[in-house]
Amino acid sequence: xxxxxxxxxxxxxxxxxxxxxxxxxxxxxxxxxxxxxxxxxxxxxxxxxxxxxxxxxxxxxxxxxxxxxxxxxxxxxxxxxxxxxxxxxxxxxxxxx
Ligand SMILES: [Zn+2]
Numbered sequence: 001x002x003x004x005x006x007x008x009x010x011x012x013x014x015x016x017x018x019x020x021x022x023x024x025x026x027x028x029x030x031x032x033x034x035x036x037x038x039x040x041x042x043x044x045x046x047x048x049x050x051x052x053x054x055x056x057x058x059x060x061x062x063x064x065x066x067x068x069x070x071x072x073x074x075x076x077x078x079x080x081x082x083x084x085x086x087x088x089x090x091x092x093x094x095x096x097x
Contacts, residue, residue: 006051006052007049008090030043044064045073049062052090056083056084058074060074060075
């Protein structure tokens with residue numbers, strides 16, 4: 001059965017990233033692709049929401065800080081078993097609400 005797409009709060013996103021949170025803030029967030037700026041993955045994503053997709057990967061949906069064009073950033077979290085355990089716990093919690 002395909003897993004559901006779940007929108008999560010920043011706090012839970014932080015939990016999933018764990019020790020990689022610092023890398024996220026220093027690198028990933030500033031290395032997004034904006035098709036309008038035609039940036040080589042050097043745009044910064046702002047005002048983003050966070051989703052867990054059917055593969056337990058993370059998708060950020062936000063805007064380019066320069067031009068405000070909508071941009072997404074995909075983060076592969078579903079390959080890491082430790083992440084998946086945390087994601088399962090979050091899925092259960094959100095399913096109850
Ligand atoms: Zn842009």
